[in-house]
Amino acid sequence: MNDQPREISPAAIPADGSAPVVAIVGATGAVGVELMQCLESRNFPLSRLRLLASARSAGQRLPFRGEDLVVEELTEDSFEGVDIALFSAGATISRKFAPIAVAAGARVIDNSSAFRMDADVPLVVPEVNPAAMSAQDGIIANPNCVAAIMTVALAPLHRAHPVRRLQVATYQAASGAGAAAMQELRDATAAALAGEAFTPTVLPHPYAFNLFSHNAEVDPESGYNGEELKVIAETRRILDLPELPVGITCIRVPVLRAHAMAVTVEFDEPVAPEEARALIEAGAGLRLVDDVAANHFPMPCEVTGREEVLVGRIRRDLGDPSGRSLSLFIVGDQLLKGAALNAVQIAETVLAG
Numbered sequence: 194m195n196d197q198p199r200e201i202s203p204a205a206i207p208a209d210g211s212a213p214v215v216a217i218v219g220a221t222g223a224v225g226v227e228l229m230q231c232l233e234s235r236n237f238p239l240s241r242l243r244l245l246a247s248a249r250s251a252g253q254r255l256p257f258r259g260e261d262l263v264v265e266e267l268t269e270d271s272f273e274g275v276d277i278a279l280f281s282a283g284a285t286i287s288r289k290f291a292p293i294a295v296a297a298g299a300r301v302i303d304n305s306s307a308f309r310m311d312a313d314v315p316l317v318v319p320e321v322n323p324a325a326m327s328a329q330d331g332i333i334a335n336p337n338c339v340a341a342i343m344t345v346a347l348a349p350l351h352r353a354h355p356v357r358r359l360q361v362a363t364y365q366a367a368s369g370a371g372a373a374a375m376q377e378l379r380d381a382t383a384a385a386l387a388g389e390a391f392t393p394t395v396l397p398h399p400y401a402f403n404l405f406s407h408n409a410e411v412d413p414e415s416g417y418n419g420e421e422l423k424v425i426a427e428t429r430r431i432l433d434l435p436e437l438p439v440g441i442t443c444i445r446v447p448v449l450r451a452h453a454m455a456v457t458v459e460f461d462e463p464v465a466p467e468e469a470r471a472l473i474e475a476g477a478g479l480r481l482v483d484d485v486a487a488n489h490f491p492m493p494c495e496v497t498g499r500e501e502v503l504v505g506r507i508r509r510d511l512g513d514p515s516g517r518s519l520s521l522f523i524v525g526d527q528l529l530k531g532a533a534l535n536a537v538q539i540a541e542t543v544l545a546g
């Protein structure tokens with residue numbers, strides 16, 4: 194790991210008067226709205242915020258720091274005078290417009306998958322591998338939501354005891370598929386409760402009171418879907434373990450905006466659950482929720498709208514007779530640590546130099 198661990202906090206930003214102009218590309222989307230809220234709640238030092246989206250949203254007004262900002266249509270001329278551009282409008286838009294933003298002098302923090310595996314583009318979780326970034330980076334990639342949430346939980350364990358294998362099952366929220374999928378979950382649930390028929394148009398399967406294998410396309414050769422392959426590749430990259438064996442099954446569940454994951458971690462040597470609990474408790478961006486007596490462990494409803502990632506159910510994996518494996522349950526807000534918060538933390542790290 195490129196890990197000189199350091200706490201990233203708004204207080205680390207120098208208040209020297211040189212506040213940047215920030216643009217959000219995809220400001221009207223599920224992540225875009227959270228980016229605005231993170232910039233506001235973390236008191237990000239900017240001199241001006243520009244909101245960019247498609248022509249459909251141009252003219253719409255969105256509140257920021259007590260003002261109504263007008264959404265502008267994204268064009269090739271949008272980045273004049275922009276210092277930091279936060280992209281969250283999908284990979285196609287990023288591929289086209291991120292290089293244009295960089296050529297106009299902006300640093301791009303990209304939430305899409307477009308550049309995550311480019312050797313020249315760092316893929317960063319600030320609590321895990323901040324040293325992967327340098328002052329020369331035009332584009333910095335924000336990881337897949339599962340990879341970001343999982344690696345922030347694994348980092349303190351991996352620093353103490355090298356991780357040598359992962360087995361993962363995810364329970365992923367609607368938000369990962371965007372604002373339209375969140376609305377489809379609400380509409381499908383309302384229809385089911387009213388006893389009405391509902392035909393999904395955003396996700397491929399019935400979503401109310403149901404779950405299904407992640408909607409990303411399945412690679413016929415490996416049998417893994419695109420989401421699973423992204424998590425494997427990005428987790429290896431963030432932890433700087435290019436050969437790490439990872440098995441994973443990604444499932445979409447009817448939760449609005451927090452992803453959960455059951456993770457079994459094999460270490461180089463046996464690790465006591467008590468030590469793992471202490472490492473998680475002291476870990477940056479983490480909160481231990483592991484109350485065995487009360488049967489109270491991480492839940493989506495308790496992390497929604499919160500910055501920290503919850504970790505609990507830490508126990509020995511009885512399926513590994515060697516004793517080197519622990520099982521844990523990790524839950525994080527997909528729109529925050531899985532997307533907007535991590536991007537804003539990257540921007541804070543950029544500003545801190």
Ligand code: A2P
Pocket residue numbers: 218219220221222223224225245246247248249250251267281282283286370371372373
């Ligand atoms: P718009 O609302 O104008 O369509 P989500 O991930 O929640 O679906 O959001 C996607 C975001 O990407 C929205 O802000 C959306 O804007 C934006 N977007 C989609 N297509 C374009 C485009 N062609 N140009 C600019 N922004 C786009």
